Structures are given as structure tokens and as C-alpha cells.
Amino acid sequence: MCILGPSNSGKSTLANAIARKRGLEAVHLDVLHHLPNTDWEPRSKDEFIALHDAAIAGQRWVMDGNYSVCMPQRFRRATGLILLDVSTPISLLRYFRRSLFETGRHGALEGGRDSVKWDMIHHIAVFTPRNRKLYSAM
Structure with a gap:
């Protein structure tokens, strides 16, 4: 099962809830895409795709x-x-709340700490509205 949506829409929380209820493995793409114990440093594209493809090769996942x-x-x-x-x-409100006040959230990066970043604010404000139309079309 795939869960799509804008940043801070509750994708990871829902994935964990479904995984618990249905006995599935919850796979958080942010965790696969970023290196642990970093400030959201991305992996190489090839490494990320390999991790992604290995995860979807399983029989039961969300x-x-x-x-x-x-x-x-x-x-x-x-x-x-x-x-x-x-x-x-x-x-945006959820992003600020998550970055400033929450710890131990679903889908968090191992060893990382969320912080407010201008790039993320820009992504949410500019790219999310564009992606909304793209995801609906898919």
C-alpha cells in the first residue's frame, strides 16, 4: 500500500497505524532517502532507488x-x-510544530533532530501546491 501527500499531512502516522492493524511492514521513504545521524543529508540517487526497490520487493508493506x-x-x-x-x-503549521516541539515522531530520521529550514518552508509553500495537482492526476 502506498500513502502519498504533501509534507506534514500525516503519511507516516497513518502508515504506522495501518502497519500495526494489518501486520504489515511500515516503510518510510524519508528514512530510506536520507542518511541516518545527519541533518537530512540525502543518499545518492542510486543508493536510494536500490533501498526503495528492495523494500517494495517484499510481499506485505505500507x-x-x-x-x-x-x-x-x-x-x-x-x-x-x-x-x-x-x-x-x-x-506549514504542522512543519513548525514538528520542528520546534515534537520528538520521537513517526518516520523521523534515526539520530536526527528536526529543525526549521528555509528550503523546507520553500518546498511546502511553492512545490506542494504544484504537486497536489500532479498527485491527483496520477
Whole structure:
């Protein structure tokens, strides 16, 4: 099962809930895409795709995250898709709350600590509205 949606829409929380209820493995793409114990430093594209493809090779999983570079193969293996949507202002509010106050959240990077980053604010404010249309079309 794939869960897509904008940043801070609850994808990881929902993936964990479904995984617990259905006995599935929860796979968080942010964790696969970034190196542990860093400040969200990305892996190489090839390494990320290899980790992604290994995860979808399993029989029973629920995966949260977008990462369109891997969507075709993920969609071929998935038996279900959930598209979450929250408004851009709500997404920004949740981002600030998560970065400033929450610890131990679902899908967090091992050894990392969320912090407010201009690049993430820009991503949520500019790219999320564009991606909303793209994901709906998919």
C-alpha cells in the first residue's frame, strides 16, 4: 500500500497505524532517502532507488512518501493507494510544530533532530501546491 501527500499531512502516522492493524511492514521513504545521524543529508540517487526497490520487493508493506523518481515501480507493486491532502497553511503549521516541539515522531530520521529550514518552508509553500495537482492526476 502506498500513502502519498504533501509534507506534514500525516503519511507516516497513518502508515504506522495501518502497519500495526494489518501486520504489515511500515516503510518510510524519508528514512530510506536520507542518511541516518545527519541533518537530512540525502543518499545518492542510486543508493536510494536500490533501498526503495528492495523494500517494495517484499510481499506485505505500507509505504509513505512521494519521491516521484520511484513511483512507477512502486505503483506496479502496490495493491492500494491513499492520497492525503491538507492545505498549505496547515502543512506549514504542522512543519513548525514538528520542528520546534515534537520528538520521537513517526518516520523521523534515526539520530536526527528536526529543525526549521528555509528550503523546507520553500518546498511546502511553492512545490506542494504544484504537486497536489500532479498527485491527483496520477
